[in-house]
Amino acid sequence: MKISIPKTLYEKIKARIEGTDFDSVSEYVTYVVREVLANLEEEKDITLTKEEEDKVKERLKALGYID
Amino acid sequence: MVSKPHGGKLVNRVADHETKEKIISEQKEYPRVRINHGIAIDLENIAHGLYSPLNGFLTQDEFESVLKTMRLRNDLPWTLPIVLDVQSPHFGEGDTILLHYESFPIARMHVEEIYPYKKTDLALKVFKTDDPAHPGVSRVYSMGDRLIGGSIELLNELPNPFAKYTLRPIETRVLFKEKRWKTIAAFQTRNVPHLGHEYVQKTALTFVDGILINPVLGKKKIGDYTDEAIIKSYEALFNNYYPKYTAVLTAIRYEMRYAGPREAVHHAIMRKNLGATHFIVGRDHAGVGNYYGPYEAWGIFDKFPDLGITPIFVKEVFYCRKCDGMANEKTCPHSDEFRTYLSGTKLRSMLINGESLNNLIRPEVLNAIKGLKNPFVD
Numbered sequence: 001m002k003i004s005i006p007k008t009l010y011e012k013i014k015a016r017i018e019g020t021d022f023d024s025v026s027e028y029v030t031y032v033v034r035e036v037l038a039n040l041e042e043e044k045d046i047t048l049t050k051e052e053e054d055k056v057k058e059r060l061k062a063l064g065y066i067d
Numbered sequence: 068m069v070s071k072p073h074g075g076k077l078v079n080r081v082a083d084h085e086t087k088e089k090i091i092s093e094q095k096e097y098p099r100v101r102i103n104h105g106i107a108i109d110l111e112n113i114a115h116g117l118y119s120p121l122n123g124f125l126t127q128d129e130f131e132s133v134l135k136t137m138r139l140r141n142d143l144p145w146t147l148p149i150v151l152d153v154q155s156p157h158f159g160e161g162d163t164i165l166l167h168y169e170s171f172p173i174a175r176m177h178v179e180e181i182y183p184y185k186k187t188d189l190a191l192k193v194f195k196t197d198d199p200a201h202p203g204v205s206r207v208y209s210m211g212d213r214l215i216g217g218s219i220e221l222l223n224e225l226p227n228p229f230a231k232y233t234l235r236p237i238e239t240r241v242l243f244k245e246k247r248w249k250t251i252a253a254f255q256t257r258n259v260p261h262l263g264h265e266y267v268q269k270t271a272l273t274f275v276d277g278i279l280i281n282p283v284l285g286k287k288k289i290g291d292y293t294d295e296a297i298i299k300s301y302e303a304l305f306n307n308y309y310p311k312y313t314a315v316l317t318a319i320r321y322e323m324r325y326a327g328p329r330e331a332v333h334h335a336i337m338r339k340n341l342g343a344t345h346f347i348v349g350r351d352h353a354g355v356g357n358y359y360g361p362y363e364a365w366g367i368f369d370k371f372p373d374l375g376i377t378p379i380f381v382k383e384v385f386y387c388r389k390c391d392g393m394a395n396e397k398t399c400p401h402s403d404e405f406r407t408y409l410s411g412t413k414l415r416s417m418l419i420n421g422e423s424l425n426n427l428i429r430p431e432v433l434n435a436i437k438g439l440k441n442p443f444v445d
Contacts, residue, residue, distance in 0.1 A: 021369065031372055034142070038373030041075055048237070056241040063231050065315065066245050 005029070069243050069251060069342035070376050074120030074143050077236055077340065081114045082175070082220040090165075090175050090222060097165040097175070098158040102151070105206075105322035107168040107225050108285055109149055112337075114174070114221030115235040117319060119340045124151040126216030127182040134192040137329065137370065144336070144371045146329040147193065154211035156181055171223050179217035186210065193326050196358055202288050203324045203355075227320065229284055229298055234317040239279070239341040242315065248276035252379060253343035255334050255352075257283045257323065259292050259300035259436055261428045263384035263409045265308065266393035271347055271379055277313050279343055280305075284318045287444050288325075288355070290415065294318075296442035303435040317341075327352070327359035328367035332374070339376040346376050350383045385409060386426050415443070 013025045022028045048056070060066045072078075082090065090097075102110075112118045120143065125133065130148050132140045139145045151166075158164055160181055166174045190197045190204045199205050227233055234242065243251055252271040256264065272278040280301060284294040292300075298318065305316050319337060324330050330353035335346040352364035361383070368378045382395040385406040390399050399406070409427060417424060424433055436442050 035372035038375055041071065041375075048241070053241060056238050057245065060234075060238060060242055060245070065234075065242055 123218035
């Protein structure tokens with residue numbers, strides 16, 4: 001799979017990664033895109049119903065974690 | 068904001084009461100597979116979301132992806148293969164089986180795939196060695212010759228003498244919400260606490276809302292501290308030296324693999340699922356013997372800008388007589404002659420030999436250890 005980027009950007013990245021642990025422009029671009037996407041990801045589906053949350057709180061109280 | 072679950076969703080694969088009763092009443096209809104203690108613990112961790120986003124054991128594509136790229140096929144960081152091995156299976160793909168530990172049905176599994184694998188390849192990729200003297204490698208060599216992948220539903224849990232301390236991800240998340248903590252540093256340990264640990268924990272705590280001290284309980288190697296020794300000694304430390312509103316002691320049940328760098332990332336992922344935002348990575352994290360460099364576990368985190376939990380790297384801590392306190396290379400200008408280094412091995416040997424531990428360990432912690440019949444795994 002290939003993705004195009006402007007040649008000037010390619011050259012800029014190539015210069016940027018000289019002397020770093022990145023072996024190629026592809027590796028650097030992959031790194032940056034992963035970082036950006038991870039920051040954009042949204043949390044899904046961990047909200048508890050009030051009943052479920054109360055049940056968890058009861059256990060935490062019984063175990064002495066909360067007052 | 069506490070960490071999002073790894074992959075975005077906290078997995079829950081615990082069978083509800085009705086389903087569990089039905090499965091157990093029909094248990095004779097299912098092929099039965101015996102599992103060991105470590106697999107039973109993995110099942111609990113999958114079911115309660117500690118291994119989110121896994122909802123079962125890895126299928127072949129996922130297994131190969133984890134070995135080769137340290138990521139699941141959807142590109143999510145995942146460094147340790149969580150697998151179920153069998154020898155000469157008497158069931159096929161598409162079957163539903165029951166996983167038994169001793170006489171207890173622990174989980175139902177939907178067998179998606181049964182596949183071969185190369186043990187040496189697994190060992191070299193995960194442990195960076197095929198030396199059978201490495202405890203993780205030895206475990207791989209004792210595995211069956213096939214792996215089975217597929218989703219699971221937890222039916223029963225193993226008896227847990229430290230249930231009070233074993234909080235599940237959903238519970239730690241509610242706890243952090245109640246405490247109004249938004250930033251949480253997690254500290255993993257399989258040792259009793261000495262002043263060096265406390266120094267590291269409190270240094271991290273200075274910059275976050277709360278510290279989660281999170282020992283690993285479960286099968287360890289000979290000479291390691293027992294679960295009881297770890298819990299009792301931390302109770303002593305907490306009761307005397309930690310404010311309740313900024314520190315929490317909970318444990319995870321987990322069987323160490325001793326996979327060094329790869330396992331350090333796995334440890335971070337588990338703590339991310341508990342809700343921690345930061346994870347403390349020390350010297351020779353998850354290492355054993357001399358298989359990994361002292362700070363090798365730090366470098367691997369550079370490969371995961373998308374991990375979703377921030378590692379805090381802490382240099383080896385020592386007691387410096389000139390500084391008259393705990394320090395590390397970055398904070399102490401004095402030479403080695405003034406320093407006492409506190410490796411777990413050294414502390415163990417000092418404890419066994421009855422040497423003075425002044426300035427190295429809190430007296431209350433020492434008393435808690437001394438009060439035990441045997442603080443070490445035989």
